Every structure is written in structure tokens, then in C-alpha cells.
Amino acid sequence: MLMPELIVETTRLLMRPPQMQDFEDLYAMWSDAEVVHHVTGYPLTREDVWARLLRSFGHWAAMGFGHWVVTEKANGSFVGEVGFVQYRRGISADFDRAPEIGWMLARRAQRLGYASEAVDAALHWADVRWPGSDTVCIISPDNVESLRLGNKFGYRVDHEGIYKNKPILVCRRATNHQK
Structure with missing residues (x-):
């Protein structure tokens, strides 16, 4: 049973913690080489996506936050995932301390x-939950669309780095963020 305080709605979208029945949609997304090109660099297997889904359940249970599954309100169609984690990378x-x-x-x-609609809603949720707290993200330097989206919501490059042998930009949305 989904707790109402974990559900986020926007004009067009419904965001909720994942459920078992989301597996096939998540697998279709994470196994699409074009979609994951800038994130993993390769399509995920069914086993990989199953592990991600179980990790997401655990995140919500242990931390009280995680990735939401995003669907269209009008017809329930799967849109993707948006949310917060602490992976201790x-x-x-x-x-590693920041969401x-x-x-x-x-x-x-x-x-x-x-993406803009869901990220905006997620950040409003976070600002209420963690007032005055910075949030972070990592983005591939080649992922122009994600860099543009992050910048729109106040994420600025803090420094460059390497994660899993791939270059990354470590971005931070400071407490005094500006859109």
C-alpha cells in the first residue's frame, strides 16, 4: 500500500515509489542502449534491472526516499524514474552525505x-523535507540535455571527476539555489 505522503502529483504526472509490476517498464527503459548511453554506457540486463528495483524498494524502506516511478496521469503510461538516493559512491x-x-x-x-516537470516536483518535495540542504548529482560531460536540465534547476558543476572509469561532472544545488 502506497503512503499518500510519498506520492507527488503535477499537472500531467503522477510520481510514486516503485512497485513489483513496474519491472517490465523499468527493464524496457534501462535496456534501451540509446536511453542509457550517458549513464551506464551499456544496456542493463534483466538481472541488473531487478537488482535496481530491489535497491529502490530498500531505499524507500530504509531512508524514506528513493526514485519515484513517473507515469502520465491521463493514461497511466510509464514515463521514467526521478528521485533521490544515497549510494555512497x-x-x-x-x-556521499547529500541526497x-x-x-x-x-x-x-x-x-x-x-523531465522538467518531474524534477521540479521532486525538488519541491526535497525542499520541504530537507530545508536548507544541498543536493547533488553526477552527469556525463557529454550529456548536454541533462546538463541543461540540471542547470535549469540550480545545479552547478562543483568539480570534474572519474566514476567507474568514466569522466563525470559533480554538480551541486546549493542551499541558496537560483533557477
């Missing part, structure tokens, strides 16, 4: 304004 102690935002949209849901 080892990028830096400062990074890390992430977003991933299915190919059919891209370039429709859904």
Missing part, C-alpha cells in the same frame, strides 16, 4: 517537458 565525503538526485526517462517520454 565514494566520490567525496561531502557528496543525490537522478532522472531517467523512457525514449518515448523524452523532449515532452516531462
Whole structure:
């Protein structure tokens, strides 16, 4: 049963913690080489996506936050995932303490304004939950669209780094963020 305080609604979208029945939609998205190119660099297997889904359940249970599954309110169609995690990536102690935002949209849901709408809603949720707290994200330097989206919501490059042998930009949305 979903707790109402964990559900976020926008004009067009419904964001809720994942459920078992989301697996096939998540697999379709995470196994699409074009969609994951800048994030993993390769399509995920069913086993990989299953592990992600279970990790997401655990995040919500242990931390009280995680990735929401995003769907269209009008018809329930899967849009993607947006939310916050703390993966303890080892990028830096400062990074690992802050909630890390992430977003991933299915190919059919891209370039429709859904990412902006969902990230905006997630950040409003975070600002209420963690007032005055910075949030962070990592973005591939080649991912122009994600860099543009992050910048729109106040994420600025803090420093460059390497994560899993790939270059990344470590971005921070400071407490005194400006859109």
C-alpha cells in the first residue's frame, strides 16, 4: 500500500515509489542502449534491472526516499524514474552525505517537458523535507540535455571527476539555489 505522503502529483504526472509490476517498464527503459548511453554506457540486463528495483524498494524502506516511478496521469503510461538516493559512491565525503538526485526517462517520454516537470516536483518535495540542504548529482560531460536540465534547476558543476572509469561532472544545488 502506497503512503499518500510519498506520492507527488503535477499537472500531467503522477510520481510514486516503485512497485513489483513496474519491472517490465523499468527493464524496457534501462535496456534501451540509446536511453542509457550517458549513464551506464551499456544496456542493463534483466538481472541488473531487478537488482535496481530491489535497491529502490530498500531505499524507500530504509531512508524514506528513493526514485519515484513517473507515469502520465491521463493514461497511466510509464514515463521514467526521478528521485533521490544515497549510494555512497565514494566520490567525496561531502557528496556521499547529500541526497543525490537522478532522472531517467523512457525514449518515448523524452523532449515532452516531462523531465522538467518531474524534477521540479521532486525538488519541491526535497525542499520541504530537507530545508536548507544541498543536493547533488553526477552527469556525463557529454550529456548536454541533462546538463541543461540540471542547470535549469540550480545545479552547478562543483568539480570534474572519474566514476567507474568514466569522466563525470559533480554538480551541486546549493542551499541558496537560483533557477
